[in-house]
Amino acid sequence: MENIENEICFLSENDSRHAIKVLRLKKNHRIAIVNGKGILGKAEIFEANPKKTKIKIIELEKKSKPLFLALAFCPTKSNERNSFIIEKATEIGVTDFYPIISQNSERRIWNISKFEKNLIATLKQSQRFWIPTIHKIQNFNDFIKNQDLPILKFLAHCKQSSKQKLSLLVNHKKPQIIVIGPEGDFTNQxxxxxxxxGFKMVELGKNRLRTETACLVSVTLMKF
Amino acid sequence: MENIENEICFLSENDSRHAIKVLRLKKNHRIAIVNGKGILGKAEIFEANPKKTKIKIIELEKKSKPLFLALAFCPTKSNERNSFIIEKATEIGVTDFYPIISQNSERRIWNISKFEKNLIATLKQSQRFWIPTIHKIQNFNDFIKNQDLPILKFLAHCKQSSKQKLSLLVNHKKPQIIVIGPEGDFTNQxxxxxxxxGFKMVELGKNRLRTETACLVSVTLMKF
Known part of the structure; x- marks a missing residue:
């Protein structure tokens, strides 16, 4: 929810319905609230309105922002698989998603709004307090020039060339980003x-992994 | 396919249709075949019958069996999620699945046959040669007494107690098994x-992971 910093505020229509109709909360019931931007609060129901529940904030706690852990990937044709990547990587702890368009991309237009909605549920479920940022889709060539990326930049591909094992390069105490290619792989260029x-070329073992599996394996290795 | 050891053999009805109707292969075309039990072969189409294609084996190569890497988990209510666990863990390299029934299990009957069918496609996709074994579903109490399990036995749960980080205990050069609990967690008993x-208690980081995510994160940490 938003405007969590005010002493009196309102649950969204969705959350109001859920709180009053599904959870059957009444006036004075205590609830926990998050805003997706690091704030965890305790609140009390003030007016149990199923469309616009008024609540009173009792206590706010600021959670520190997690270390930058980013996943850049070429969205697949199937939005079910894209949604899966976003959801699972968020649970694992990714803070930033960079959808990119490479020469062999299967998908060049991507509407992120439907994915963002799902993120709130995932956040609540996995007890995290910061919603990850899904950046705008951009061309691979623009993406690699981004000056804001950290020093630890990895790119995984399946071509024969000099590569290191990702597991030997990761450092969970530093900001990191991994780039996973499209099904048709990145081009030599x-x-x-x-x-x-400055990207380091990495490999993810002998088995050939599907895009979504490669995404999850790599962020797991970087996080743990 | 089966009976791959004979010089002349037949593709299954499914594979025959795929080869002749979809890939439009003709007599004398070369194909690669696997039997899911470590054999990779080269063969030639002998009779391009879309129901029962006869092939001639030219060369067989025996691939060594991968090291035991097992995942024991309580199947979830949703078979979509179960299917997802099996598919992704197979890609990553799991050799044995142990479905178990614990006190808080959501599902106590589980038909594995539909999952096995999918495994062949996953195997081909990920260029592996051994089909994993899905063991029969069994009670947790029977499972933990199994004398055939390796020395490295991990169990992940979310309760407050003495636990170590899984990433510090794994050893990808030894046989290993991890047990992931149901949504309601394992009981103290x-x-x-x-x-x-002899199971070692482990944790998978601060974020609370859904069952399927915990399964994939743990086997990734054990494999790499």
Whole structure:
């Protein structure tokens, strides 16, 4: 919810319905609230209105922002698989998603709004307090030039070339980003260009992984 | 396919249709075949019958069996999520699945046959040669007494107690098994019983993970 910093505020229509109709909360019941921006609060129901529940904030706690852990990937044709990537990577702890368009991308237009809605539920479920940022979809060539990316930049591909095991390069105490390619892999030119911009080439073992599996395996290795 | 050891053999009805109707293969075309039991073969189409294609084996290669890497879990209510666990864990490299019934299990009957069918496609996709074994569903109490399990036996739960980080205990050069609990977690009694049988208690970080995410995170940490 938003405007959590005010002493008196309102639950959204969705949350109001859920609180009053589903959970059957009444006036004076205590609830826990999050705003997706690091604040966890305790509140009390003031007016149990199923469309616009008024609540009174009792206590607010500020949770520190987690370390930058980013996943850049080429959205697949199937939005079910894209949704899966976002959801699971959020549970694991990804803070930033960079959807990218590479030469072999299957999808060049991507509407992120439907994914963002799901994130709130995932956040609540996994007891996290910061909603990850889904950046705007951009071309691979623009993405690799981004000056704001951390020093630990990894790119995974399946071509024969000099690569290191991701598990040997990760450092969960530093900001990190991994780039996972499309089903058709990155082109040689894209690989060379990313090398010039400081990306380290990595591999994820002998088994050939599907896009969504590669995404989850790599962020797991970076997080733990 | 089966009976791959004979010089002349037949593709299944499914594979025959796929080869002849979809891929439009003709007599003398070369194909690669696997039997899910470590054999990779080269063969030639002998009779392009869309119901029962006869092939001639040219060359067989025996791939060594991968190291035991097992996942024991309580199947969830949703078979979509169960299917997802099996598929992704197979890609990552799990060799054995142990479905178990614990006190808080959501599902006590589980038909594995539909999952096995999917495994062949996953195997082909990830370029693996051994189909994992899905063991029969069994009670947690019977499972933990199994004498055939390796020395490295981990059990993940969310209760407050003495636990170590899984990432510090794993050893990808040894046989390993991890047990992931149901949504309602293992009971204290189950935890104590598994301790008595040599299981090590582990945790998977601060974020609370859904069952399927916990399964994939743990097997990733064990594999890499």
């Amino acid at each position: 894209e690989i060379n260009d990313s090398l010039k911009h | 189950e935890i104590n019983d598994s301790l008595k049988h």
